Amino acid sequence: xxxxxxxxxxxxxxxxxxxxxxxxxxxxxxxxxxxxxxxxxxxxxxxxxxxxxxxxxxxxxxxxxxxxxxxxxxxxxxxxxxxxxxxxxxxxxxxxxxxxxxxxxxxxxxxxxxxxxxxxxxxxxxxxxxxxxxxxxxxxxxxxxxxxxxxxxxxxxxxxxxxxxxxxxxxxxxxxxxxxxxxxxxxxxxxxxxxxxxxxxxxxxxxxxxxxxxxxxxxxxxxxxxxxxxxxxxxxxxxxxxxxxxxxxxxxxxxxxxxxxxxxxxxxxxxxxxxxxxxxxxxxxxxxxxxxxxxxxxxxxxxxxxxxxxxxxxxxxxxxxxxxxxxxxxxxxxxxxxxxxxxxxxxxxxxxxxxxxxxxxxxxxxxxxxxxxxxxxxxxxxxxxxxxxxxxx
Numbered sequence: 001x002x003x004x005x006x007x008x009x010x011x012x013x014x015x016x017x018x019x020x021x022x023x024x025x026x027x028x029x030x031x032x033x034x035x036x037x038x039x040x041x042x043x044x045x046x047x048x049x050x051x052x053x054x055x056x057x058x059x060x061x062x063x064x065x066x067x068x069x070x071x072x073x074x075x076x077x078x079x080x081x082x083x084x085x086x087x088x089x090x091x092x093x094x095x096x097x098x099x100x101x102x103x104x105x106x107x108x109x110x111x112x113x114x115x116x117x118x119x120x121x122x123x124x125x126x127x128x129x130x131x132x133x134x135x136x137x138x139x140x141x142x143x144x145x146x147x148x149x150x151x152x153x154x155x156x157x158x159x160x161x162x163x164x165x166x167x168x169x170x171x172x173x174x175x176x177x178x179x180x181x182x183x184x185x186x187x188x189x190x191x192x193x194x195x196x197x198x199x200x201x202x203x204x205x206x207x208x209x210x211x212x213x214x215x216x217x218x219x220x221x222x223x224x225x226x227x228x229x230x231x232x233x234x235x236x237x238x239x240x241x242x243x244x245x246x247x248x249x250x251x252x253x254x255x256x257x258x259x260x261x262x263x264x265x266x267x268x269x270x271x272x273x274x275x276x277x278x279x280x281x282x283x284x285x286x287x288x289x290x291x292x293x294x295x296x297x298x299x300x301x302x303x304x305x306x307x308x309x310x311x312x313x314x315x316x317x318x319x320x321x322x323x324x325x326x327x328x329x330x331x332x333x334x335x336x337x338x339x340x341x342x343x344x345x346x347x348x349x350x351x352x353x354x355x356x357x358x359x360x361x362x363x364x365x366x367x368x369x370x371x372x373x374x375x376x377x378x379x380x381x382x383x384x385x386x387x388x389x390x391x392x393x
Contacts, residue, residue, distance in 0.1 A: 122302035124163035125312025141206025167313030183227035255283030262342035
């Protein structure tokens with residue numbers, strides 16, 4: 001049987017041959033076991049070059065931790081989204097409001113042109129132009145042009161008398177109480193347009209704003225004052241007369257009919273109201289020749305009458321030249337009375353002579369228009385009818 005030690009040696013030699021040469025303490029490989037030792041080299045001792053890559057354990061130890069790499073990482077080339085939004089340049093287009101403010105003037109709305117009012121005649125509840133087509137300039141107190149008013153002709157004067165005559169029956173046949181209600185309605189509409197009337201008075205007569213408002217207020221109050229008279233004038237002007245005999249005798253006031261009125265030049269509104277209201281309060285119809293120099297408040301009053309309860313034809317307004325219109329009305333055979341207050345005293349004589357052709361009633365009085373009114377103007381255009389009635393029948 002072979003020796004146990006002999007069998008083990010070849011196996012150890014084979015294992016040593018496979019494992020290779022052993023390293024010493026310095027890490028160099030051990031020389032071959034046999035042969036003489038090599039003489040020492042005369043050159044400098046050989047130094048092993050540094051390894052190009054450290055071992056895996058060294059790389060793991062010297063590598064900075066993940067958190068350090070994140071902290072020391074250079075900033076990204078692109079800023080974050082929030083920074084890009086904050087540092088983004090403003091939009092090139094301005095906001096809508098800025099574009100509107102900086103829009104060129106040509107894009108803005110053009111200035112609105114006011115509507116110039118056309119001042120016409122007032123005949124039979126309508127507003128026609130003069131049949132002649134004429135007009136005349138109306139200037140203010142400062143000489144500035146205010147408007148062009150219609151210049152009525154003699155044909156217009158005849159037409160306006162026809163319209164006034166057609167309205168006599170309806171207006172005079174209305175109850176006195178109803179006429180008072182209609183006049184009060186006119187005062188209500190005057191109050192609603194007080195600012196417009198004040199503006200007309202300022203432009204026409206050159207009044208201050210306070211004076212114009214005072215004149216308009218006085219005109220409204222005067223209209224209200226006359227509105228209370230229609231159902232009272234019969235008690236003032238009428239009577240039950242004592243007679244010797246078995247009769248009743250009554251004096252009853254009745255309206256005259258168609259009355260032509262020449263309005264005073266100033267005050268243009270208060271003067272017109274003061275001569276017009278007593279005429280229609282007693283049941284007459286009126287043909288008014290407005291102030292020649294200041295006709296605009298008269299036409300504005302006609303607009304109030306047209307939108308009130310005054311029947312068509314009860315009030316008619318002509319604008320134009322007094323010297324042209326007054327003689328036609330004074331000589332007209334269908335005019336029952338004429339008020340010449342607006343005519344200068346020197347020119348009243350010829351008109352009174354023309355009025356005598358059909359025995360017209362003629363009235364003229366220069367008054368203080370600011371003073372409280374009285375019933376004299378109402379009584380001037382009333383006829384007194386005397387009634388006899390037998391007692392017991």
